[in-house]
Amino acid sequence: MVTLIAEPIDVTSALNYLQSEQAGAIDLFLGVVRDNTQERPVDRLEYEAYDRMAVSEMQKIADQARQQWPILRYAIIHRKGTLQIGEMAVLIGVATAHRADAFDACRYIIDTIKKTVPIWKKEVFTNGEEWVNAHP
Amino acid sequence: MVTLIAEPIDVTSALNYLQSEQAGAIDLFLGVVRDNTQERPVDRLEYEAYDRMAVSEMQKIADQARQQWPILRYAIIHRKGTLQIGEMAVLIGVATAHRADAFDACRYIIDTIKKTVPIWKKEVFTNGEEWVNAHP
């Protein structure tokens, strides 16, 4: 399951979706908005996406992960729009029979999302704003 | 937070506990009762613990993890008693500023729990029962 949503991420629904009778391990990674980046206080984050491509790139990553690990269920949920401190920006959930696969696949998915999925994050500070990672 | 409980694990409470304004990443590992072990159908699992020592060994592991990674919050919750298929036996949650630490610490904690904490699991099959890992 891959989604890009404007509403808050519902962890309980995601967890219910991930459970199956064969699953012995579920690894759930949550990316949360922190209150500072290199010591500079962050007020909020604004996420923008090239929607159709963001979804298709996340699906590609999920498909690559399924080729590498015996994944029973997965959930990839990314927020867009304005997020306050403490809100979840992304949830990656992977259910497998054994735990090493769940950890490895979950980590692969979030690491790869950060490299290839066309989603952009602007940090809004109390004294300015900046698109993350845009400048050399 | 380290607990050994007879009641079902409440993921939402654990997640609320893990959140903090400095946390950018939360890794949550859930160990779930599967319906089979080496193809043999499992009806239920019975977890038994040497309570005082199980809690102190889990606390030691948490302390070791905190020495190795910059952990903001952690939750280690282990069930005891009878568990049905699909029920959570263990929840490990680690909140950190950056994701690599959350993954590494979470994995260290669950891997070490499985080696040192005096908790025993009996698999009850439709045709017999067996203490996991007891025989050569």
Add this chain to the structure above:
Amino acid sequence: MDSSISVLLFGITRDLTGQSAVSVSLHKNASVADLLAQLHQQFPALMNIRSLLIAVNGEYAETNQVLSPTDEIALIPPVSGG
């Protein structure tokens, strides 16, 4: 014969140009590299961005890919999701 091609902009490139899509004039059989060169000429501020990729119809494109006026084309600055 030149043709005009529309390019979707996101994130910092949208902020720099003040537009969510720009029109670029390209010769027939222009490639992704030609488009990038033209964009840099039209918007010199793009030079300050760490990397720029082009997506064609929702897929990352190689620099030698030839563009068609019916393609959906997007300029992709460094991503920062997650």
Add this chain to the structure above:
Amino acid sequence: MDSSISVLLFGITRDLTGQSAVSVSLHKNASVADLLAQLHQQFPALMNIRSLLIAVNGEYAETNQVLSPTDEIALIPPVSGG
């Protein structure tokens, strides 16, 4: 002078002996190794278990640790939590 020491049992060792604690007679200044030898003699079925450790007052003990009658002693078969 022998003294009697109580040993807590869990998991497979509790099932094998049918008891959640057993009493073992040990000489004064007996060690963890002595206790294990005595337990094996008293309950030969323990030989079939992959490994057995002793915890003293809630901590894993080395085989040369000397036991006291006031210690809380537990026999720890291979753990399988998580």
